[in-house]
Amino acid sequence: MALKEQDKSSIIRHSLAHILALATKRIHGPRVKFGTGPATENGFFYDFELPRPLSKDDFGKIQAEMEKIIKENIPFREKDLALKKSQDFFKKAEQPYKLHLLKTLAAEGAKKVTHYQLGEFSDLCTGPHLKKTGEIKIGSFTLSKIAGAYWQGNEENPQLTRISGLAFADKKALKKYLAWQEEAKKRDHRKLGKELDLFVSSDLVGPGLPLLTPRGSIIRMELEKFVIEEEAKRGYLRTFTPELAKVDLYRKSGHWDHYQESMYPPLNIDGEEYVLRPMTCPHQFMIYNSRPRSYRELPLRYAELARQYRKEQSGELSGLIRVMEFTLSDAHIICRADQLESEFRKVLELVQYSMKTLGIKDYWYRFSKWDSQDKEKYIDDKKAWDDTQSSMKIILDHMKLKYEEGVGEAAFYGPKLDVQLRNVNGKEDTAITIQIDFAMPGRFNMHYTDQHGKDQTPMVIHRSSIGCIERTMAFLIEQTAGAFPVWLSPVQVKIISVGKAHVKFCEKLANELTENNIRVETDLENETVGKKIHQAITEKVPYIIVIGDKEIKSGKLSVRDRETSPSQQTGEKTRNIKKTKFIKEISEKIKNRK
């Protein structure tokens, strides 16, 4: 059902590309040269060579012409032509790009091609299209962008003009998308990160190397504290392992063969090759291997907040997501085969608890399998893959977990359960993974002595609890639009003085709250209260306390809550509350991570 709807909107979008082409031809005449015009994820575009440069100012006229074409209810007529006939047609029409396409088709051995005729515009295209233009709803689409685009994406070809549009099933859906896009722009973590002074970047340091300011660092430390506390409760042991290691280590682990393209180049130090680690697993395995292990010690759950280095396209580096180094809430559970299922279940419980604590509700699971064709990415051992994948399937089915399947999404050493979510731009992202590893315990000769005194190879689960700290921060910024829950807010309470007479009281109050482990800032500047409140609202502080004569006399605090406001803005409503009660209230929230 979902798929059919998607097909339908793809047909609408594709048809709109033709309508755009026809409208452009009508307005700008026979000198327009046509490139191609496909449907896109949320709309369509067409590339043109135009007799004169256009701008967004021309959109009104083009859009009006498109709507006219829709009202004319013109049919799309399909017609098969011999290649030669098509060539003659476009030669006559002086359409060099279409001729270029035909040349390619001819080289591929095509004898026939399909044309679509829409009124006076005939396009080389295989469809499918709508039957008639009248099927499109006026108001369901809009032109959105004009930009240069090289013919066939090749910089050595001529640059054409690409006119793009957005198109949805109806006017309401389009409006919703536009509003959401507007909101996404506002919520972009790079924008908010700067506005709320959470992190900065520096050309001198480099792209993809964000620097967390004191405010951003508070969020990070709260997240780390959560991970450490929660993992301790669940029996994890912590490690600190180095970020550099000999290349030899990754030769042995298999990273060098299967993961090298994601690794930075090696460093030659005094004749030995070292590399920045892309993963923590082999490091923690060295701790496991540092002494003999007994079956009674297992499971061993080694956790680390591990800085890692994986190569990204340098052109794509930005914000907290596309980064050169990141910190993973990592762990490796080394267990016996009979413990695998219960350990997997416990990991999933921790992941679900983490998502709940972070306020993430919209997520789903993907069972990520190997691609037997991809010999470069994956260890080539069919039996091991089949065994591990079916063990994992049994575990997932026992847990009655619903999941999608993702072929070619596994780690090189085993299948994964991925926790998927959609970021603010609507893109799907993997937040957390739980992996079963059939390869490394053997490669590293990991052993334990079973109850009969025999050597056994343990199983390993690779997992994260809240994923990468940086990425999680970015997600939280976008999800909350910077209005973080109290426990994560860099400043939890802002105290504002009405006048000079109230400064001392404010300072005393601030000290008292600080002593109760509440993060406070005072604004004692010689400004109007309105201006100071406005500033605190901009900073999205959860609680604003204004101190004037009335408050000092009454002994009650006048608190403006961010939460009571529908726009998530602080300070629209005021309530009076005893100081002790307020401290208790906020302390509860902090303690319970609300």
Add this chain to the structure above:
Amino acid sequence: MALKEQDKSSIIRHSLAHILALATKRIHGPRVKFGTGPATENGFFYDFELPRPLSKDDFGKIQAEMEKIIKENIPFREKDLALKKSQDFFKKAEQPYKLHLLKTLAAEGAKKVTHYQLGEFSDLCTGPHLKKTGEIKIGSFTLSKIAGAYWQGNEENPQLTRISGLAFADKKALKKYLAWQEEAKKRDHRKLGKELDLFVSSDLVGPGLPLLTPRGSIIRMELEKFVIEEEAKRGYLRTFTPELAKVDLYRKSGHWDHYQESMYPPLNIDGEEYVLRPMTCPHQFMIYNSRPRSYRELPLRYAELARQYRKEQSGELSGLIRVMEFTLSDAHIICRADQLESEFRKVLELVQYSMKTLGIKDYWYRFSKWDSQDKEKYIDDKKAWDDTQSSMKIILDHMKLKYEEGVGEAAFYGPKLDVQLRNVNGKEDTAITIQIDFAMPGRFNMHYTDQHGKDQTPMVIHRSSIGCIERTMAFLIEQTAGAFPVWLSPVQVKIISVGKAHVKFCEKLANELTENNIRVETDLENETVGKKIHQAITEKVPYIIVIGDKEIKSGKLSVRDRETSPSQQTGEKTRNIKKTKFIKEISEKIKNRK
């Protein structure tokens, strides 16, 4: 006074080298060829070419002969000779190494040389020596080592035999030194690190890249928590900045010119050169520079637990001290000139408080200055050095701080106050530094607006609070011989069951202590209580609780304290204490970092 004593023991040690040479000559005859024989820090040595190989088995005979020479009370006779005469003498005596020395002296233009005659042994030497051998106390020295040593330390020269000895003012001092050396061996943090399972190393990962086990990680986390808490109280703000940066950043900071030999080679990533950071300063300065600053914001105290990378000789990498990467409890205080002194004072207070908390009493200060001759290491700006050093001297004098001076020990960008201590091997080490930086604020165009709206350049203090975490851990391991104070102990309480009937009670008790944030381990194995206690003693656990029928009946815990034992071993004495009282007692210690 102290210096004179040092001179005296140096003279004794030097004289002993001659006595050793004479003894060897007497025993092994005229075929002995003499190299040189100086005093060392704790003794002396002499290098010989011998007619037959010797071993430690020969020490008794040589030592006896040396004592005989002392009893003979032979005088050291000084005599100046023309170079030519000396050459004739050693040619006749067939002493090629002495002739080699004379050749060098001749090349330097020497006309005369000094000989010392001790009985039948005449040595080329400038002294000074004792008047007579009888001044040395029998029992104050001992031969200690025999090893190969290339003539003049050059591998291309012949290998001689070096016989070394230890020598002190008297028998008591020698005994003390030997006992201390024995103890130092036991306290070596590499040895204890392995025995107590605090950290491991791996050939596959590489030398100087220790991996902290769960136990070692607990100590590290406690130290980090202390730093974070204490710095928060003192108004520091935390940052997280990247460990990689463009080489450009360090070109601008001056590291590339003055500190490159301590940096790892750059990484070329997509055509851009990056390098692992040797210091945090330029990173934190980028945060300062990310927006305009007002005089009212200063001082800004940016702190970070910063992983850093400085090159060590790979042959010297080992343990937690000579490492390829380390974590500095780093901070940079950006302040106005009028705040410099009070900020410096506050930093020193924090350092003193940290040393006290870590239980380090034996430390002293060194005022580290530039070496105007070392153009490579230091920024060449005499006026800036003079100004900053005299500002720093004024501050130190105002604080009435006693200090040594260390020329050529400054950072490349300014003078330092170093906190010096002696490690378990008696070597002096810098634990913590406080630096005043005259260079980087200007290089990075750091500014603030003063109260008149004018641009000003701030001052910067670079400082650490507990130094490098790894090095501090090593120091604490050696200082406590692994018997850590309660707050740092990986396991604070060990609960031992007498029999099977007591297992449940032990588990319940363990849970209760854990809920009170006490780190507990149980030993419920089917072993004798004696063996289990012995194991806990080996692990240097501060408290051992044994649970049997008596304890369950009486409702009191039977606790064995490590502290009450003079040998710092747990479990020699037992006391009975109510559970609630015990929890309170230990919680107090943890809270107060005892």
